[in-house]
Amino acid sequence: MxxxxxxxxxxxxxxxxxxxxxxxxxMPCIGLAYLASSxxxxxxxxxxxxxxxxxxxxxxxxxxxKSFEADVVGISMLxxxxxxxxxxxxxxxxxxxxVKVVFGNLHAxxxxxxxxxxxxxxxxxxxxxxxxxxxxxxxxxxxGNVSKVHGITYKRGDExxxxxxxxPINDLDTLPYPAWxxxxxxxxxxxxxxxxxxPCLAIMGSRGCPFRCKFCALGYMGNLVRxxxxxxxxxxxxxxxxxxxxxxxxxxxxxxxxxxxHAIATCRAIRAKNISENWWWTCETRVxxxxxxxxxxxxxxxxxxxxxxxxxxxxxxLAGIGKxxxxxxxxxxxxxxxxxxxxxxxxxxxxxxxETKETAExxxxxxxxxxxxxxxxxxxxxxxxxxxxDDLVKQxxxxxxxxxxxxxxxxxxxxLPYVPNGMTGEELLRLHRLANxxxxxxxKIIFRHLFLIRSIGMKSMFNGxxxxxxxxxxxxx
Numbered sequence: 001m002x003x004x005x006x007x008x009x010x011x012x013x014x015x016x017x018x019x020x021x022x023x024x025x026x027m028p029c030i031g032l033a034y035l036a037s038s039x040x041x042x043x044x045x046x047x048x049x050x051x052x053x054x055x056x057x058x059x060x061x062x063x064x065x066k067s068f069e070a071d072v073v074g075i076s077m078l079x080x081x082x083x084x085x086x087x088x089x090x091x092x093x094x095x096x097x098x099v100k101v102v103f104g105n106l107h108a109x110x111x112x113x114x115x116x117x118x119x120x121x122x123x124x125x126x127x128x129x130x131x132x133x134x135x136x137x138x139x140x141x142x143x144g145n146v147s148k149v150h151g152i153t154y155k156r157g158d159e160x161x162x163x164x165x166x167x168p169i170n171d172l173d174t175l176p177y178p179a180w181x182x183x184x185x186x187x188x189x190x191x192x193x194x195x196x197x198x199p200c201l202a203i204m205g206s207r208g209c210p211f212r213c214k215f216c217a218l219g220y221m222g223n224l225v226r227x228x229x230x231x232x233x234x235x236x237x238x239x240x241x242x243x244x245x246x247x248x249x250x251x252x253x254x255x256x257x258x259x260x261x262h263a264i265a266t267c268r269a270i271r272a273k274n275i276s277e278n279w280w281w282t283c284e285t286r287v288x289x290x291x292x293x294x295x296x297x298x299x300x301x302x303x304x305x306x307x308x309x310x311x312x313x314x315x316x317x318l319a320g321i322g323k324x325x326x327x328x329x330x331x332x333x334x335x336x337x338x339x340x341x342x343x344x345x346x347x348x349x350x351x352x353x354x355e356t357k358e359t360a361e362x363x364x365x366x367x368x369x370x371x372x373x374x375x376x377x378x379x380x381x382x383x384x385x386x387x388x389x390d391d392l393v394k395q396x397x398x399x400x401x402x403x404x405x406x407x408x409x410x411x412x413x414x415x416l417p418y419v420p421n422g423m424t425g426e427e428l429l430r431l432h433r434l435a436n437x438x439x440x441x442x443x444k445i446i447f448r449h450l451f452l453i454r455s456i457g458m459k460s461m462f463n464g465x466x467x468x469x470x471x472x473x474x475x476x477x
Contacts, residue, residue: 001043001044001045002044002045002071002072002137002138002140002141003044003045003047003068003069003070003071003072004039004044004045004046004047004070004071004072004073004074004137005046005047005049005064005065005068005070005072005073005074006032006035006036006039006046006047006048006049006073006074006075006076007048007049007051007061007073007074007075007076007088008029008032008048008049008050008051008052008076009051009052009075009076009077009081009084009085009088010051010052010055010081010084011052011080011081011084011404025188025189025191026050026052026053026184026187026188026189027052027188027189027190027191027202028180028183028185028188028190028200028201028202028250028252029050029052029076029183030178030202030203030204030252031076031105031129032048032050032076032183033178033179033180033182033183034129034130034175034176034178034204035074035104035129035130035133036048036178036179036182036183037175037176037177037178037179038129038130038131038133038134038175038176039133039134039137040176040179041134041176042134042135042137042138044134044137046179046182047064047068047070047182048179048182048183049061049064050183050184053184053187054184058087058088058091058092061088061091061092062091062092062095062096065092065096065099066095066096070099071099071100071137071140071141072099072100072101072102072137072140072141073092073099073100073101073102074102074103074104074133075088075089075101075102075103075104075121076103076104076105077103077104077105077106077107077108077115078105078106078107079106079107079383079384079403079406080403080404080406080407081403082107082111082403083403083404084404085103085120086115086118086120087120089101089103089115089120089121090118090119090120093119093120093121093122100122100123100140100141101120101121101122102121102122102123102124102125102133102136102137102140103115103120103121103123103124103125104124104125104129104133106217106218106384106385107384107385107403108121108124108125109124109125109126109127109385110384110385111384112124112126112153112160112162113153113160116153116154116155116160117160122140122154122155123136123140123146123152123153123154123155124152124153124154125151125152126151126152126153126162126165126166127151127165127166127168128166128168128169128207130169130175131151131166131169132149132150132151132152132166135149136149136152147161147163148163149163150163150164150165150166150167151163151164151165151166168207168208168224168226169207169226170226171226172204172206172207172226172227172228172232173228173229173232177236177239178202180201180240180244185199185201185244186199188200188201190248190250190282191376192374193345193374193375193376194250194282194305194307194345195248196248196280196282196304196305196343197247197248197279197280197304198247198248199244199245199246199247199248200246200247200248200249200250201240201244201246201248201249201250202249202250202251202252203233203236203237203240203249203250203251203252203281204228204251204252204253205227205228205233205251205253205256205257205266205283206225206226206227206228206253206255206256206258207224207225207226207253208223208224208225208226209223209225209254209255210223210225210258211255211286211322211324212322212387213321213322213323214320214321214322214386214387214388214391215311215321215349215352215380215382215383215386215387215388216254216386217383217384217385217386217389218254218385219385219386219387225258227258227262230262230265230266230268230269230270231269233266233269233270234266234269234270234272234273235273237249237270237273237275237281238273238275241275241276241279242275246279247278247279247280248279248280248281248282248304249279249280249281249282250281250282250283251281251282251283251284253283253284254284255284255285255286255289256283256284256285257283257285257289257290257294257298258285258289259289260289260291260293260294263290263294263297263298264293264294264297266301267297267298267300267301267303268297268301270301270302271300271301275302277302279302280302280303280304280305281301281302281303281304282303282304282305282306282307283298283303283306283307284306284307284308284309285306285307285308286308286309286325286333287308287310287325287329287330287332287333287334288324288325288329288333289333290306290333290336290337291336292336292339292340294336295336295337295339295340295342296340298340298342299340299341299342303342304342304343305342305343305344305345305373306337306342306343306344306345307344307345307346307347308330308333308334308337308344308345308346308347308372309346309347310330310346310347310348310367310370311323311347311348311349311352312348312349312352312359312363312366313327313330313348313362313363313364313365313366313367314327314359314362314363314366315327316354316359317352317353317354317355317359317363320352320353320354321352321353321388322387327366330366330370331370334346334370334371334372335371338371343373343374343453344370344371344372344373344374345372345373345374345375345376346367346370346372346374346375346376347375347376347378348363348364348367348375348376348377348378348435349377349378349379349380350363350377350378350379350380350428350431350432350435351379351380351416351418351419351420351423351428352380352420353388353420354420355380355420355423356420356422356423357423357427357431360428360431360435361431363435364377364431364434364435364438364439367435367439368438368439368442373445373448373449373453375435375439375440377432377435377436377439378408378409378432379408379409379416379428379429379432380408380418381406381407381408381417381418382398382417382418383406392418397418398417398418402415402417405417412425413425413426413428413429416428
């Protein structure tokens with residue numbers, strides 16, 4: 001048995017998100033929760049630090065690792081937190097040289113050799129970590145043969161070695177439930193346009209995505225689609241509601257549901273549980289997957305809000321990023337969800353390749369024309385692992401490896417990682433503010449949020465109102 005210390009690292013939200021930082025709150029980190037339960041299943045002792053909640057200094061983190069007498073520290077690494085996470089790994093290795101540091105998640109997989117060469121970690125886990133990481137822990141602690149662990153990169157002498165990739169987990173039902181009891185789950189929420197009630201926690205219904213949107217980096221982690229059985233999903237929802245008192249279960253799948261048969265079967269399995277009625281669920285899917293029947297079944301199964309990644313209101317731009325649907329499909333999908341009584345959040349990206357001031361304004365006008373309840377407008381950030389990022393790096397159009405700038409609410413116009421030809425960072429930010437103002441300062445939207453939806457807490461509503469007021473004054477100068 002080993003002692004494993006898992007960390008969800010924090011980031012400087014005020015620097016990374018600027019005027020939007022007060023809307024950023026800790027969210028359920030389900031990947032780390034699955035890793036924790038998988039380590040427990042393998043017989044390891046586990047401690048979890050969610051530093052987005054605790055906000056400890058490097059010194060305090062190292063002291064906690066020492067107090068726990070950890071053998072291995074596992075740290076999740078995403079692009080916006082990559083620089084600070086690398087620094088944390090270096091700090092722990094310097095202060096506690098006997099402790100092994102392992103990184104995981106998408107960004108770590110992409111830059112594994114650099115991270116190991118820079119002394120930030122001893123190994124990187126690639127792909128799904130639930131099988132790989134516990135085996136790596138066992139090998140590291142008991143002087144086992146690390147080279148026999150599939151799906152890792154590590155240093156052997158002066159050489160950086162990557163082992164053969166581990167086979168994907170085909171039966172997701174065999175995974176233990178996430179170990180939420182090790183996390184400060186009562187502090188979690190989702191973003192304001194997602195959250196419908198508190199407390200809330202996340203659930204995974206599937207892995208993989210059959211689509212190839214050029215801006216998405218998830219394909220790097222594997223495109224093989226696997227779905228949990230409807231019964232397994234329903235059982236976990238019941239467990240979340242009954243054990244933790246969860247009132248909002250949020251699906252974190254890139255697309256859920258993925259098809260009509262699984263959608264309807266899952267909804268009926270949830271309904272068959274007869275779970276008490278003081279809870280709801282949300283999910284994100286594509287406008288060209290759902291129809292009136294699916295939406296009706298989702299509503300009956302207590303789906304409250306559906307999220308659509310619409311991205312653009314211009315067909316040429318949609319085609320350019322590989323969305324495989326057009327604005328007519330968007331209107332049909334939105335109409336189907338609205339007819340079933342579902343609330344709708346829609347995501348839009350400003351500054352995609354080919355974007356101009358005119359096309360951005362078309363997207364804003366398109367968002368205003370849809371009967372949706374929330375709109376999240378984000379500036380395009382090509383993330384490592386995506387086709388878009390690779391293409392732009394080859395073309396010399398990216399601020400490569402300045403990771404703290406890779407947030408969709410980057411507040412500084414001169415430091416955006418990517419700006420389309422013919423546009424400026426300042427113009428993009430102005431269009432972003434314009435989109436928020438035009439969407440949320442409409443009487444019907446104000447009325448809807450004050451008297452009908454009423455899911456945004458007073459704190460978030462106040463912060464949102466102050467943000468819009470600041471943007472209004474800024475554009476009025």
